[in-house]
Amino acid sequence: MNEKRLRLLVGRVKDGKMSRRAFIARMLALGITAPLANEMLASGGVARAQERFPYKPTKRGGGGALKVLWWQGATLLNPHFAVGTKDQDAARIFYEPLAGWDPDGELFPVLAAEIPSRENGGLAPDGMWVIWKLKRDVAWHDGKPFTADDCVFNWEYARDPATAAVTIANYRDVTVEKLDSHTIKVSFKKPTPFWADAFVGTRGMLIPKHLFEDYKGDKSRDAPTNLKPVGTGPYKFVDFKPGDMVRGEINQNYHEPNRPHFDSIEVKGGGDAVSAARAVLQTGEFDYAWNMQVEDELLQRLEKGGKGRILITPGGAIEHIQLNSTDPWTEVDGERSSVKTKHPILSDPAVRQALGLLVDRKSVQDHIYGRTGIATANFLNNPERFRSKTMKFEFNIDKANQILDAGGWKRGADGIREKEGKKLKLVYQTSINAPRQKNQAVVKQACQRAGIDLELKSVTASVFFSSDVANPDTYTKFYCDIQMYNTTMTEPDPELFMNQFVSWEVATKDNKWQGRNITRWRNEEVDKAYRAAQGELDPVKRAALFVRVNDLVCSDHAVIPIVNRPKAGAVSNKMRLEISGWDNDLATLKDWYREA
Amino acid sequence: MSRYLTRRLLIAIPSLLGISVVLFTVLALAPGDPFEELATNPNVPPEVRANLRAKFGLDDPIYLRYFHWLLAMVRGDWGFSFASRVDVDTLILQRLPTTLFVIGSSQILALAVALPVGIYAATRPYSVFDQIANTLTFVGFSLPTFFTGLLFILVFSIQLDWLPFVYRADISATGWQWFWEHFKQSIMPIAVLGLFQGASWTRYVRAAVLDVIRLDHVTTARAKGLSEHVVVLKHVVRNALIPVVTLVALQMPAVFGGAIVTEQIFRIPGIGSLLIASILTNDTPVVMAVTFVFACLVIAFNLVADLLYGWLDPRISYR
Numbered sequence: 001m002n003e004k005r006l007r008l009l010v011g012r013v014k015d016g017k018m019s020r021r022a023f024i025a026r027m028l029a030l031g032i033t034a035p036l037a038n039e040m041l042a043s044g045g046v047a048r049a050q051e052r053f054p055y056k057p058t059k060r061g062g063g064g065a066l067k068v069l070w071w072q073g074a075t076l077l078n079p080h081f082a083v084g085t086k087d088q089d090a091a092r093i094f095y096e097p098l099a100g101w102d103p104d105g106e107l108f109p110v111l112a113a114e115i116p117s118r119e120n121g122g123l124a125p126d127g128m129w130v131i132w133k134l135k136r137d138v139a140w141h142d143g144k145p146f147t148a149d150d151c152v153f154n155w156e157y158a159r160d161p162a163t164a165a166v167t168i169a170n171y172r173d174v175t176v177e178k179l180d181s182h183t184i185k186v187s188f189k190k191p192t193p194f195w196a197d198a199f200v201g202t203r204g205m206l207i208p209k210h211l212f213e214d215y216k217g218d219k220s221r222d223a224p225t226n227l228k229p230v231g232t233g234p235y236k237f238v239d240f241k242p243g244d245m246v247r248g249e250i251n252q253n254y255h256e257p258n259r260p261h262f263d264s265i266e267v268k269g270g271g272d273a274v275s276a277a278r279a280v281l282q283t284g285e286f287d288y289a290w291n292m293q294v295e296d297e298l299l300q301r302l303e304k305g306g307k308g309r310i311l312i313t314p315g316g317a318i319e320h321i322q323l324n325s326t327d328p329w330t331e332v333d334g335e336r337s338s339v340k341t342k343h344p345i346l347s348d349p350a351v352r353q354a355l356g357l358l359v360d361r362k363s364v365q366d367h368i369y370g371r372t373g374i375a376t377a378n379f380l381n382n383p384e385r386f387r388s389k390t391m392k393f394e395f396n397i398d399k400a401n402q403i404l405d406a407g408g409w410k411r412g413a414d415g416i417r418e419k420e421g422k423k424l425k426l427v428y429q430t431s432i433n434a435p436r437q438k439n440q441a442v443v444k445q446a447c448q449r450a451g452i453d454l455e456l457k458s459v460t461a462s463v464f465f466s467s468d469v470a471n472p473d474t475y476t477k478f479y480c481d482i483q484m485y486n487t488t489m490t491e492p493d494p495e496l497f498m499n500q501f502v503s504w505e506v507a508t509k510d511n512k513w514q515g516r517n518i519t520r521w522r523n524e525e526v527d528k529a530y531r532a533a534q535g536e537l538d539p540v541k542r543a544a545l546f547v548r549v550n551d552l553v554c555s556d557h558a559v560i561p562i563v564n565r566p567k568a569g570a571v572s573n574k575m576r577l578e579i580s581g582w583d584n585d586l587a588t589l590k591d592w593y594r595e596a
Numbered sequence: 597m598s599r600y601l602t603r604r605l606l607i608a609i610p611s612l613l614g615i616s617v618v619l620f621t622v623l624a625l626a627p628g629d630p631f632e633e634l635a636t637n638p639n640v641p642p643e644v645r646a647n648l649r650a651k652f653g654l655d656d657p658i659y660l661r662y663f664h665w666l667l668a669m670v671r672g673d674w675g676f677s678f679a680s681r682v683d684v685d686t687l688i689l690q691r692l693p694t695t696l697f698v699i700g701s702s703q704i705l706a707l708a709v710a711l712p713v714g715i716y717a718a719t720r721p722y723s724v725f726d727q728i729a730n731t732l733t734f735v736g737f738s739l740p741t742f743f744t745g746l747l748f749i750l751v752f753s754i755q756l757d758w759l760p761f762v763y764r765a766d767i768s769a770t771g772w773q774w775f776w777e778h779f780k781q782s783i784m785p786i787a788v789l790g791l792f793q794g795a796s797w798t799r800y801v802r803a804a805v806l807d808v809i810r811l812d813h814v815t816t817a818r819a820k821g822l823s824e825h826v827v828v829l830k831h832v833v834r835n836a837l838i839p840v841v842t843l844v845a846l847q848m849p850a851v852f853g854g855a856i857v858t859e860q861i862f863r864i865p866g867i868g869s870l871l872i873a874s875i876l877t878n879d880t881p882v883v884m885a886v887t888f889v890f891a892c893l894v895i896a897f898n899l900v901a902d903l904l905y906g907w908l909d910p911r912i913s914y915r
Contacts, residue, residue, distance in 0.1 A: 075680040084633045164647045166640045221681050241690050242680035243873050244865035271863040279762055282754050462628045467635035471627060490639050514642045
């Protein structure tokens with residue numbers, strides 16, 4: 001890299017087009033150490049702000065209208081009923097949690113005065129409670145003050161099963177009490193290392209007590225405020241048309257200085273991802289578009305329009321292949337893929353290992369997903385502190401052939417291997433989605449050259465991902481040898497994410513296939529490490545335990561990770577914003593601004 | 597006449613009941629449920645979904661659910677959407693003006709194209725004008741709206757950057773500005789729908805006029821020395837309009853139903869996009885309401901078409 005190019009990069013960081021971290025990562029790749037890279041930035045005139053994302057506007061408002069596109073429009077605005085991300089995102093314009101998650105998976109305060117820590121007395125040494133100090137002088141949009149009573153109310157509201165709140169899991173097992181008008185204490189039943197679930201992030205948004213008090217439990221649907229939110233957020237509610245449009249205007253009394261920058265916000269819903277990308281990247285009609293599920297090749301072409309760029313945000317979502325450890329073709333006690341059985345072919349480690357070598361992750365990244373799918377050997381990829389450094393992936397047909405030969409799988413007359421009369425034939429299912437079908441074809445081709453016959457099966461997404469107990473083609477039933485899909489990580493802590501491999505979560509007929517362990521793969525060591533992690537209060541040791549779970553899972557090929565799928569959004573070139581992979585796209589809306 | 601009307605209205609009741617039974621059963625048998633997204637979210641315990649299903653009566657047997665729906669419908673209660681928990685009638689009324697405006701204008705555009713072009717082409721069959729009109733109408737109705745819609749967007753929005761392609765129902769501007777912006781964003785969807793419809797109607801008008809223009813009474817009228825203008829408008833067009841009226845009348849319910857594909861492409865918040873979104877999320881009350889109202893309108897406009905015949909051609913009588 002010559003000097004000119006280097007200066008260009010420093011300039012990009014200065015303009016905010018490239019993140020500090022991305023710059024340092026680039027330098028590290030060149031063999032330049034992080035401190036040196038930082039110094040380079042400092043001498044290049046990039047101040048090292050305390051804030052991770054510099055906010056330049058010096059007054060509130062004056063930024064005009066902010067227009068964003070969500071190709072799935074929000075259908076409701078009460079965060080406790082938010083069915084999908086689209087609803088949470090829209091609610092986040094008006095409602096705020098105590099704290100949010102930044103791109104590194106760290107907490108930043110929103111309605112909290114500070115993030116609880118052991119040093120400031122906010123966290124119990126034994127992990128049994130957490131004390132949140134609330135920000136003072138925060139007002140709801142109708143002028144009423146925000147206090148500890150509101151927090152306690154949200155807990156009561158959400159934990160009541162009659163309310164049927166989707167946030168119930170955050171509040172069900174905790175007790176919330178008010179210590180004074182601006183302090184609350186959240187107590188747990190057992191030591192809880194991941195204490196930041198209640199009141200935090202996507203499911204932690206707070207609704208005002210004085211407007212919802214009379215609509216708890218059974219009456220929750222009747223609250224007029226369900227459709228006319230009154231929150232603490234940077235924008236006040238103007239108008240809502242379910243599935244089409246959410247509009248807000250500036251909150252002149254917002255609790256942070258000089259924010260927000262825009263005078264109004266408009267979230268338009270409907271349509272499809274491709275035309276949403278066009279509206280930002282090509283015509284510049286909109287400032288931001290959410291969830292660009294579009295092939296990268298097309299996105300790159302649209303970016304040439306010069307009006308906008310694609311913003312890639314790392315997250316934990318992983319497109320992976322699952323190998324069934326039970327027999328999907330034999331019925332035991334009224335269910336196939338029963339844990340009482342063993343897969344006739346896939347229980348052979350040689351076959352699993354060979355399959356791991358036959359998935360050409362690099363080609364899948366290069367030719368199918370591009371920037372929106374990063375080839376990986378790990379199931380647990382982010383936040384970085386949980387990423388295993390030891391796992392490697394390899395695409396090697398010869399090696400796979402050798403392993404199968406050594407395992408006693410001999411090629412038959414038709415080129416398909418067999419052993420003890422069992423043909424090496426597997427059914428490989430996934431949902432109908434163009435990139436997935438291409439991915440299936442890539443794997444099938446490689447397997448053919450190793451003497452494995454894959455029969456491809458694709459199921460309509462609405463059936464595949466449904467929880468319909470009567471349907472045999474759902475992913476949780478897994479009545480198939482191998483299957484592939486994307487699983488998302490909803491919070492920066494892997495506890496919930498990694499329970500997909502513990503023995504007590506196995507999906508069976510008894511739990512109506514609602515168990516999270518779909519491969520039905522069981523391993524005592526994983527169970528032990530996972531249990532230890534659940535009670536481990538030392539974050540470093542806890543991370544090590546989860547890395548261990550990941551390594552055990554991946555080295556035994558319970559699953560074959562393919563690509564880590566980051567969030568992709570389309571942003572106009574003039575917009576300055578940061579998105580976190582662990583929170584809603586609009587979590588940092590207060591800091592969004594447009595350069596003149 | 598009134599006996600005929602009563603009879604027709606009475607016949608409509610069993611047909612509507614039949615339609616509603618079929619619709620409801622098909623919807624109930626389709627896979628998936630409105631809270632599917634909750635099932636794939638590990639943060640939401642399965643009980644929440646079970647609870648919601650029970651609360652909204654989704655676990656009852658199909659026939660019970662149907663009778664609940666029917667009873668409520670008779671009482672004028674349309675139920676509420678599972679997705680947004682808003683009353684269905686509010687949802688529909690919110691979107692109706694947009695649909696009426698866009699689809700209505702496109703139908704008017706279609707008529708404005710089809711009538712003059714069809715009549716003029718038929719009065720001069722196989723002339724240059726007729727040939728060109730024929731070719732264009734063939735092209736027009738062979739191209740599906742999703743294709744012309746995208747083509748228009750690529751040419752007028754992306755290449756030329758003249759028109760916006762995201763439709764906004766509530767434009768914040770006022771006065772002339774409001775009018776101008778509404779006009780700009782409506783041109784493309786109205787043109788796409790109107791020209792498609794107009795192309796097929798032109799064919800019908802031309803054929804109908806051509807049938808009538810050869811009849812003896814037209815020759816007589818000409819022989820009397822009536823001006824061409826009077827002959828065509830009074831003696832030809834009025835007689836030729838009967839089949840066209842049926843077509844147009846039967847098309848009217850679509851003004852309510854919206855245009856699913858075109859609304860999706862241009863992000864028009866109309867009934868069509870409401871219907872498709874509700875189908876995708878298995879939002880039964882909304883789907884039922886929209887399709888049922890649509891069915892009612894189809895039946896009503898059939899009747900209207902029949903009544904119009906009598907006015908256009910007094911020889912037709914009702915018994």
